[in-house]
Amino acid sequence: MTRPGAGVGGPRGGPMMGGVPGEKARSFKPSVKRLLRLLAARRLSLSVVVVSAMGSVVLTALSPRILGHATDLIFSGVIGAQLPDGLTKAQAVNRLRENGNGTFADLVSSMDVVPGRGVDFGAVGQTLTVVLILYLGAAVLIWLMSQLLNITVQGTVRELRSEVEDKIHRLPLRYFDTTPRGELLSRVTNDIDNVSQSLQQTISQLLNSLLMVVAILVMMLVISPLLALIALVTVPLAILATTMVAKRSKPHFMAQWKSTGALNAQVEEAFTGHELIKVFGRQEEVEERFDNRNEALYQSSWRAQFISGIIMPAIMFLGNLNYVAIAVVGGLRVASGQLSLGEVQAFVQYSRQFTQPLTQIGSMFNLMQSGVASAERIFDILDEDDETPDPKTPVSPEVVGGGPSGAVVFDDISFRYRDDQPLIDQLTLAAEPGHMVAIVGPTGAGKTTVVNLLMRFYDVDSGAITVDGVDTRSMTRADLRSRTGMVLQDSWLFGGTIRDNIAYGDPSASEEAILEAARVSHVDHFVSILPDGYDTVIDEEGGGVSAGEKQLITIARAFLAQPTVLILDEATSSVDTRTELLIQKAMQALRADRTSFVIAHRLSTVRDADTILVMESGKIVEQGSHDELLTARGAYYRLYNSQFVGPIDDEEMSPVR
Known part of the structure; x- marks a missing residue:
């Protein structure tokens, strides 16, 4: 379709024009809350996910x-084998003290040891079996959580899409x-995919990490409040480091996805206008523009990843000190008998596990920042x-008495x-x-x-x-447009057969009606020589048929729709003169009892029009038939x-006064 911006003062857009619209980055928390509200629609599955995560963490x-x-058990067995057999634990401790081994005596007194007895491998085996069952149970629950979360996230993204x-x-x-166009495509494809990946990865890790922190903290407090206090020192430091880095990385993530959209728009523009670029020798200019936008994407991407990547090593450093x-x-404390070796071993393991989820939470911030930045770009569309x-x-x-319909009146309209x-x-x-109004x-x-105003693509400012x-604003757009058929200068076809493209004008049409529309619009002439006839498959760009043949197919589509009002916007600009004359004759039959608007630069197209309107600067400066306007020797005459006739001087081309 010809852009409505083609007129004076129209907006500039389309694949070969325009730039990336300015971003209005919202704050992090509202966007996260909005994403969570999308997930909240699946409360049941999310509840099962949370319960599974809690069970796995426990x-x-x-x-x-x-x-x-x-x-x-093992350590007690090793120590017990070193003590004299036949003594009680108290006797063995007293003997050690008498021999000057007070530290060793304190250690033995804090242990569950039997002098002279070695390692109880049966008890050790039972304990390890319990641990194995716990690990298997945790793995099953993690698998269940992952599957349910995958279904939940993908369902949410499907609804968002x-x-x-x-x-x-x-x-x-x-x-x-x-x-x-490329910017819009980037938002509805790349950004939605990025949100999907971010939700999939961050929710599972974040939920598991937060629960793990709580569970491990409880276990550490049970074992030793003092050691737990030492472990907790790293938490505020980790939070401080994460917050500082996150604030500095978010602008770069926003710039990254903005640059991605700009680069996609550049690529789509270059591919769409590839032939034009070749014809005018603008490859170097296009490549330079691509390199500039590619460089902008590279700079924002590596800065975002570099800054956010500081979080994980910083937290790991704090964890190692801890x-x-x-x-x-x-x-x-083991040496003093205040803790057993197994308790310290468990605490050390807990401390590593305590640091690991904090590290994961920190490392996820770059992914979360990227996902939220993409979500904001999607919300920009939804908030339009x-x-x-x-x-x-x-x-x-409603036409009284079944008379002719399609009377169109523009009553003192203004628009900008x-x-x-x-x-x-x-x-x-x-x-x-x-x-026929030309x-x-x-x-x-x-x-x-x-x-565009007649079709209500835009609404008039006044009039x-x-x-x-009936005022078109009092009608539904579907009702208005169902009465209107359009054939545009830029013909549009979709991937499918020629028959499907013609039937697009009326999906309920019979095979006979489709073939009749094809014959009247002269599509049948070139389709008959194709190997597959009307079953010939063409792609979205109309590959396999010429520009003129594409236009004929779109005209057949309009024929099939049988509209009340027919709009032809340079509809025959892509066909040869002979075919144009044939189409004009066919249009005479189609226009019977219908109103038709013909926009044309080739005045041969409009000679037979009942009324010709000559427009300049948004106003009708002349109106009449072809012969009347030639006789008037005004603007139409000059056109x-x-x-x-041939070239005319500048004075004749001066605007009508």
């Missing part, structure tokens, strides 16, 4: 404590005119204003794309059913804008447009001479 947290008991898709269909045309302190203090809603009690035109740039001002015209004029006169006496 089993994992108990395991080191039980392993410590196995260590105590559907919500974005629905939103795109509710957005006004103005949004697409001002947003590069480990050293616990090992020294724990060793002293919808096009004005249809009226709650719509009115549908930008407040400071007037385009159409107090335009009034009437088109009767069965009449709109001609120089580029930027507002011809296509008139069509009214009526169809069969006609410029095409069919």
Whole structure:
């Protein structure tokens, strides 16, 4: 479709124009809360995920404590074998003190040891079996949590993707005119995929890490409050380091995804206009622009990853210092008999496990920052204003007595794309059913804008447009557009067969109706020589058929729709002169009892029009039939001479006064 920005003052957009819109980065917490609200719709599965995670964490947290008991059994057996057999534990401790081994005596007194008895391998085996069962149970619960979380996250992302898709269909045309296509594609593909990956990874790790921190902290307090206090010293330091780094990394993540969108827009633009770039020899300019945007993406990406990557080594460093302190203090307390070797072993293991989830939480911040940055870009789309809603009690035109329909009236309408740039001002015209109204004029006169206003792609600023006496704003857009057929200068086909593309005008049409529309629009002429005929498959770009043949297919589509109002926007610009004449004859039959608007630069297309409107700067400067306008020797006369007679001087080309 020709952009509505083609007129004076229109917005600039499309694949070959425009830049990336400015980002409005929201704060981190509101975006996270909004993501969590999306997940909240699946409370049941999330509850099972949380319960499974809690069970897994409890089993994992108990395991080191039980392993410590196995260590105590082995150590007690080794010590017991070194003590004289036949003595009680108290007697053995007293004898050690008498022999000057007070430290060893304190150690023995704190142990569950039987003098003369070695390692009880049966008890050790039973303990290890319990640990194995705990590990297996934890693994099963982790697997269950992962599966349920995967289903929950993917279901949420599926709904988010559907919500974005629905939103795109509710957005006004103005949004697409001002947003590069590649930028929009990047948001609905790359950013949604990044949110999916971020949720999948961060929720499981974050939930497991937070629960693990709590469970391990409880176990450490049970074993030794003093050692637990030493371990807790690293927590505020880790939080401080994470917060400081996160604040500095977020702007770079936002810049990263903004640069990704800009680069995608550049690539899409270059691929779409590849032939044009080759023709004008602009490869170096395109490559330079690509290199600049690629470099911007590289700079923002490595800065984001570098800064956020500081979190993990910083926390690991704090954890190693913590480990050293616990090992020294724990060793002293074992030697003094205040703790058993198994308890210190379990505590050391807990301290490592305590640091690990803190490290994971810190390392996840770069992933979370990236995911939230992408989520904000998606929310930008969802927060855009919808096009004005249809009226709650719509009115549908009814033609009295079954007479001809399609009377269109533009009643003193004014419109501008930008407040400071007037385009159409107090335009009034009437088109009767069965009449062909041609709109001609120089580029930027507002011809296509008139069509866009009729279709309600944009709403008029003042005045009214009526169809069969009903204001188009009182109708639903679906009702208005179902009465209208459009054939645009830029023909659009989708991947599928030629038959499917024609049937797009009326999916319920019979095979006979499709073939008749093809014959009338002369599609049958070239389809008959194709090996697969109407079953020939063409791609989204219309590969396999010429530009003119693509246009004929779109015309057949309009024929099949049998509209009340027909709009032809340079519809025959891609066909040869002979085919154009044939299509014009076919259009005469199609226009019977229907109103048609023809926008054309080639004045040969509009000679037979009932009314020709000449537009300049958004106003109708002349109106009449072809012969009448030539006789008037005004603006139409000059346009006609410029095409069919030859060059004319600057004075003749001066604007109409």
